[in-house]
Amino acid sequence: MAYETIDFKADGAIARITLNRPDRLNSFTKAMHQELRAAMAEAETARVIVVTGAGRGFCAGQDLNDRAVAPGEAVDLGDTVEVSWNPLVRLLAEAPQPIIARVNGVAAGAGASLALACDLVVAARSAKFIQSFAAIGLVPDTGGSWHLTRHLGQARAMGLALTGEPLTAEQAADWGLIWRCVDDDALDATVDALAEKLAAMPPLGLAAIKSMIRTSWDRSLNEELTLQRDEMRRLGFTEDYREGVAAFLEKRPATFTGR
Structure with missing residues (x-):
């Protein structure tokens, strides 16, 4: 355009x-x-x-x-x-x-x-x-x-x-x-x-951080703790998390794909 x-x-x-x-x-x-x-x-x-x-x-x-x-x-x-x-x-x-x-x-x-x-x-x-x-x-x-x-x-x-x-x-x-x-x-x-x-960082994790911080005013502490659990569960199953851990253990730069 x-x-x-x-x-x-x-x-x-x-x-x-x-x-x-x-x-x-x-x-x-x-x-x-x-x-x-x-x-x-x-x-x-x-x-x-x-x-x-x-x-x-x-x-x-x-x-x-x-x-x-x-x-x-x-x-x-x-x-x-x-x-x-x-x-x-x-x-x-x-x-x-x-x-x-x-x-x-x-x-x-x-x-x-x-x-x-x-x-x-x-x-x-x-x-x-x-x-x-x-x-x-x-x-x-x-x-x-x-x-x-x-x-x-x-x-x-x-x-x-x-x-x-x-x-x-x-x-x-x-x-x-x-x-x-x-x-x-x-x-x-x-x-x-x-x-x-x-x-260069994991885009799914950054998006989740942005969303949580921007909306945290709307939640109680207990609600925030529940959301943290749910997001950690979701992100823990991503390819980016596995790549990040592998790169850390192998002492190499990570390559994140947003999956």
Whole structure:
């Protein structure tokens, strides 16, 4: 498929999706939403997906010009959320592959929420996360209020959402909001190494880990223990588990097939 608002590359087991509207800080239009969903479908067989932005920013969220609404006119923002942003967050959460957000610059509004909706966030030291909703009378959508509160707790989530103060990548890592903050010139090497590491690991096990951690909020301890038992039983019968044990005992690299 030919893309106009994103760039898609699949290199073996790793798929890379780049939001490609750098003149608009990669803010989203309807077309970009459609193309990103298409790219995710195209990346279905990849073992790892990397999402990043072109130019100096990761993503500035919604392109307000895309709605073609004159100043002062009413617009149904709930429709935009329901049709575009909510399906995207669900798609990222339900995809079996680990999804890495490579945050190369500012991530604002729904762009910040998009990064947090990914499984692992690696950010350049110069990057910033901005909850810009309150300044225009809105709430953190695209899963923002959910992820902020669970990652940071109520006090920090409330402060960021109410004030809109930029959060540096370094502070975000210190607070546990993202996985890692690295120097700008180390971003590519760090993300590449992480993607390659995950791509070489057993995909069925990684998918199970992702699913369990993302849904653990919904279960009691006893329910979690039962699920752990069931998943260990299921995964213990896979070819990948047998290959992993054999490779460990034989002191050789393992080759996992996803079976």
